[in-house]
Amino acid sequence: MGKVTGFLEIERHDRKYAPVPERVKSYHEFVIPLSEKDTRDQAARCMNCGIPYCHGTGSVAPGTPGCPVNNQIPDFNDLVYQGNWEEASRNLHSTNNFPEFTGRICPAPCEASCTLNIDDNPVTIKTIECAIVDRAWDNGWVKPEVPSTRTGKKVAVVGSGPAGMACAQQLARAGHDVHLFEKYAKAGGLLRYGIPDFKMEKHVIDRRVAQMEAEGVTFHYGIHVGGSGQGTIDPRELLNQYDALALTGGAEAARDLPIPGRDLAGIHFAMDFLPQQNRRVSEEPLGSAPDILAGGKHVVVIGGGDTGSDCIGTSFRQGALSVTQLEIMPAPPEHENKGLTWPNWPLKMRTSSSQAEGAKREFAVLTEKFSGSDGKVAKLHCVQVDDKFKPIPGSEFELEAQMVLLAMGFVHPVHEGLLKTLGVDLDPRGNVRANTADYQTSRPNVFSAGDMRRGQSLVVWAIREGRLCARAIDQFLMGTTNLPR
DSSP: OOOTTHHHHSOOOOOEEOOHHHHTTSSSOOEEOOOHHHHHHHHHTOOOOSSOHHHHSTTSSTTSSSOTTOOOHHHHHHHHHTTOHHHHHHHHHTTOSOHHHHHHHOOOHHHHTSGGGGGTOOOOHHHHHHHHHHHHHHTTOOOOOOOSSOOOOEEEEEOOSHHHHHHHHHHHHTTOEEEEEESSSSSOTHHHHTSOTTTSOTHHHHHHHHHHHHHTOEEEESOEETOOSTTEEOHHHHHHHOSEEEEOOOOOEEOOOOOTTTTSBTEEEHHHHHHHHHHHHTTOOOTTOOOOOOTTSEEEEEOOSHHHHHHHHHHHHHTOSEEEEEESSOOOOSSOOHHHHTTSOOOOOOOOTTGGGTOEEEESEEEEEEEEETTEEEEEEEEEBOTTSOBOTTOOEEEEOSEEEEOOOEEEOOOTTHHHHHTOOBOTTSSBOOOTTTOBOSSTTEEEOTHHHHOSOOHHHHHHHHHHHHHHHHHHHHSOOOOOO
């Protein structure tokens, strides 16, 4: 549990960022790691609390305290404090297939539920997690885990985001012949094509893919299961060729803003904008799509979440003149009421690293229409709204914009193609219907996990669901399973 009196003797000290003028010049990661001594000191702050909410109940449901993958946080904190980094890595990987992903991009609900967060000084769990796994890679401790026996069963996984990768890796380690189908040129899903390189460089994904290939996972790129035209495959063929099928394709149907002027040029979905820049960085061809670039433009981002922040940081790096972010929700409080919220995830004002690079943020704003000239967007016509999202008379205003990015989230997975062809049932929200007991869809040998099943969510939840889906498939195929939860 770290040092018994560590939390009394050592102040919280977290990773810093490179200065804004420096970091916006490139797409490299800009988080400055702590030294080994500082990291061990921070791990020493983990106290011997009676109920460690940080890893205890996060798997129950979103909003409940703790880590969704049930990382054994007090244990690995103590191992780091003792200097036993290799055992800390083994412990961390026992619950999380990809801690280098979550160590970079997870919002860290574990820290919100830390007992020391009662006075706003939680243990720097995310920083320690990232330090453990990065040290493990640097020292060659992360090796392929090749199964000793093969089951003779074949499983197809559709979608290579974090849920699909976790599911495929666990199934391969159980001895199954796993084939992972990805419609794009490389694996990773939103990790690859949505999250900018300045938050997570893509070599971090590539080394995991290499590990998975060594463990027996076969990746099929450029194959759109359920699509039309060249490079597609009928999902019913997969049902005939494989003993089980896992649907882990994500929630890709973006929420639109159908208001007057929506058809003007210069208004784009975030997920048309962000993947282009990621492909430029990795020198991957853009195809026939026209360039979407923010350089020299006043940019407005509609949507206040993580995707909106990614649009802000990317726009500044492309040379935007200004970036304004609009959020229809009212501004949250600067500080939460600990007595009401702890150990749950609190609603409070948070400023992302991208927002801190110079974005202007407007809350409780509704965009009523776009206007422009020569077919191009030039202005947004907005109004302030009340707590019922009703326009407030007399609060109308206009914003100049030569580019608008819609980052209002995703409503559900794409229904056309894969899902309609398979005929799996959907839930009332339009996601694939499958419960968390067996992750089985309405077709007995078809399973689903991640955003395709639960709706848009966190990478850490996708990893958890991928792991549990693999366990359910192993149980279905073999009648028993030794895969961990």
